[in-house]
Amino acid sequence: MRLQDKVILITGGASGIGLASVERCLAEGARVAMADLAGSAGAEKAAELDKQYAGRCIFTAVDVTSTEQVNQMVTDVVAKFGRLDGVFNNAGIGGINPADSYPDEDFLRIIDVNLNGVFRVARAALKPMYAQGSGSIVNCASILGVFGQSGTAAYTAAKGGVVNLTRTLALEGAAKGVRVNAIGPGYIDTPLLSLLDDATKQFLIGLHPLGRLGRPEEVANAALFLMSDEASFITGANLMVDGGFTAG
Numbered sequence: 001m002r003l004q005d006k007v008i009l010i011t012g013g014a015s016g017i018g019l020a021s022v023e024r025c026l027a028e029g030a031r032v033a034m035a036d037l038a039g040s041a042g043a044e045k046a047a048e049l050d051k052q053y054a055g056r057c058i059f060t061a062v063d064v065t066s067t068e069q070v071n072q073m074v075t076d077v078v079a080k081f082g083r084l085d086g087v088f089n090n091a092g093i094g095g096i097n098p099a100d101s102y103p104d105e106d107f108l109r110i111i112d113v114n115l116n117g118v119f120r121v122a123r124a125a126l127k128p129m130y131a132q133g134s135g136s137i138v139n140c141a142s143i144l145g146v147f148g149q150s151g152t153a154a155y156t157a158a159k160g161g162v163v164n165l166t167r168t169l170a171l172e173g174a175a176k177g178v179r180v181n182a183i184g185p186g187y188i189d190t191p192l193l194s195l196l197d198d199a200t201k202q203f204l205i206g207l208h209p210l211g212r213l214g215r216p217e218e219v220a221n222a223a224l225f226l227m228s229d230e231a232s233f234i235t236g237a238n239l240m241v242d243g244g245f246t247a248g
C-alpha cells in the first residue's frame with residue numbers, strides 16, 4: 001500500500017480528477033478527507049466510500065474562497081485523523097471570455113478559487129505539517145499554467161500563478177520536511193469540459209500527441225505518486241500529465 005496510514009486531504013474531491021484521487025488514495029491505504037462545496041454530491045459519495053473502506057473517508061464542506069472555512073477544514077481533519085500528510089489542492093473552476101470584455105466579477109472569482117484558494121489551503125496545511133516535520137502538498141495547475149489560450153485570461157493567470165507559487169512554497173518548506181509540487185494536466189475528460197463544444201473538444205484532442213483526452217485517474221495517479229514517499233526527493237516540480245501536449 002503506497003499511502004498506508006497517511007492522512008490525505010483533497011479539495012474539489014466530489015467530482016472529476018478530485019473524486020478519482022480520493023478513490024485512488026483510499027485504495028492505497030490512506031485515510032482521506034474529501035473536501036468540496038456544501039451541497040455538492042460529495043457528502044453522499046464520501047459516505048459510500050467510508051463504508052467500502054472501513055471508516056477511512058470523511059466529507060468536509062469547504063469553499064476555498066473563505067479563509068475561515070479553509071482553516072476550520074484543516075483543524076477538523078487534524079482533529080479527526082491526528083495528523084496531515086498530504087494535500088491535493090485540486091478545487092478549480094473554468095471560464096471563457098475575451099480579455100477586452102472579461103467581466104471583473106468572473107475574472108476575480110476564477111483567481112479567487114484557482115489561485116487564492118490554493119494559497120489558503122496550503123497556508124493552513126503548512127502549520128500541522130511543519131509541526132510534524134513532514135508533508136507533501138500537490139497543487140493542481142494545468143497546461144494552461146505554462147501555455148496561453150485565447151479566452152482564458154483569468155484561468156491562465158491563475159494557473160501560471162499556481163506554478164510559481166508552488167516553487168516558493170517548496171523552497172520555504174524544504175528545511176521543514178515539507179515537499180510542494182504542481183501537476184499540469186492536459187485536457188481531461190471531466191465535467192469541467194462541459195464548457196467546450198464538440199468541435200472545440202475535437203480540436204483540443206488533436207493537440208495531444210497521444211491522440212485523446214486524459215482520464216481523471218491518470219491525473220490522480222500523478223498526485224498520488226507526489227504525495228507518496230516514492231517522490232521523497234521531488235520538490236518544486238511541475239509534473240505535466242498531458243499526453244505530450246507541452247512536448248512540442
Ligand code: NAD
Binds near residue numbers: 037040091193
Ligand atoms: P470538476 O468540475 O469535475 O471538479 C472540480 C471540483 O471543484 C468540483 O467538485 C467543484 O464542486 C469543486 N469546487 C469548485 N469551486 C470550489 C470552491 N470554491 N471550493 C471548494 N470546491 C470547489 O473539474 P476537474 O476537471 O476535475 O478539475 C479539477 C482540477 O483540475 C481543477 O483545478 C482544474 O482547473 C484542473 N484541470 C482540469 C483540466 C481538465 O481538462 N478537466 C485540465 C487541467 C487542469
